[in-house]
Amino acid sequence: MTVAGLVTALVVGVAIGSLRRFIVPGRQEVPIWLTVAGGVVAALAGTIVAQLAGISTGPLNVLSLIVQIGFAVIGVALVVATATPGGSHSARTRTGVTRARGASATTERKPTRTKAA
Template identity: 40%
Template sequence: MEISGIISAIIIGLVIGVLGRLVVPGRQHIGVIWTILIGIVAAFIGAAIAAGLDVKDTNGVDWIEWLIQIGLAAIGIAALDRRAPRRR
């Protein structure tokens, strides 16, 4: 992977992570770095799932791929939030 691909993955991961965090109701007790990391992982896994379903490369915006990635990010954020210690 080239440096431009890594930078793109980080930016897309940030967007996916933030959108996934917005989907999860309530306040999350995880940091920004974890949100970005979950977003990056969700972006890669979501792209692989979309490619497997043959919905990755369409004309225009790949809405189905984005929905898969955001859904995976929301699941990851909710799962990690359950493990995060609660502050009082």
């Protein structure tokens, strides 16, 4: 793996991770550092896979760049899909009771029966 291939992977990862923040509208619950880190790691993995496949990872190799971009896009998508808080349709309260998403945390509780002494 060449230094140029590593630098290209770093640039591609940062670019894809950052672009995701600007392309997707609305409030985003995943921090930017996580999307950028996911893009960088995936682009580095793309560089390794490209080199193992016999593709030159030297400067300005279009095929290597395509592999890095593809891996970075998939990596950022996986990071966002798995790191989104509340990935399931329920949320845990402080008491450990699972409640439906959107349900009020201050709902009234039914009184519990106690045994008479």
